[in-house]
Amino acid sequence: MNIINTPMKCCRCRNQHTAAERVDMPSKRWADATESTCPKCGARSFYDMTPQVAWCWASGLIEIGNELPSSDAIEIARGPQYAIKGEVGVHARHGYGENKGKLLVPGVPEAANQFAGLEALDRWLKQINKRKPRDGVTFSKEVK
Ligand SMILES: [Zn+2]
Structure with a gap:
């Protein structure tokens, strides 16, 4: 985009x-600089609403980007750039050790096989969908 x-x-x-x-306005903080502002009220801060998609792999690893990278990736959520990582992070397992900094679907990495992994993913999505979507982030209703 x-x-x-x-x-x-x-x-x-x-x-x-x-x-x-x-609208570019002269900065109040920096000399000879401009800052972009809201065309309606003039405020400087904004949310980036770029649509993003979150997916997971058979390993349980979650990634976020502009579009699904391959047909092996399973879509788990959609939402605006500013909110999707935080919202997925609320529900995901945070990796440790060699997975430090990564987000994982709970139950999937240790699943005995791919079928059990899909069941764990399905349970996780159903659990999340018991609550209302927040900040425009919607999770998939089922594993396709
Ligand atoms: Zn505004």
Whole structure:
């Protein structure tokens, strides 16, 4: 996606606009600099609303990007860039040791086989879907 088309949402007034629609104003903090501001209310902070998808592999490893990388990747969630990693991170297992910094679907890495792994993924998604989606992040209802 071209950077000027990046969808954004103002943190103050919630106005949705693109990067190109933002207004450059002289910075109050830095001399000879401008800062991009909300075209409606002039606030500087924004959420990056770029649509993202989260997927997992048969190993249970979760990744996030613009689109599914291959037909082996199983889609688990969709949502805006600013929120998806945090929301997936709330529910995922955080890796340790050689998996430090990685997000994993609970129960999948230690599953005896791929079928058991898919069942663990399905249970996890059902558990998450008992609550309302937050910040526009929606989890898959079932494993396809
Ligand atoms: Zn605004």
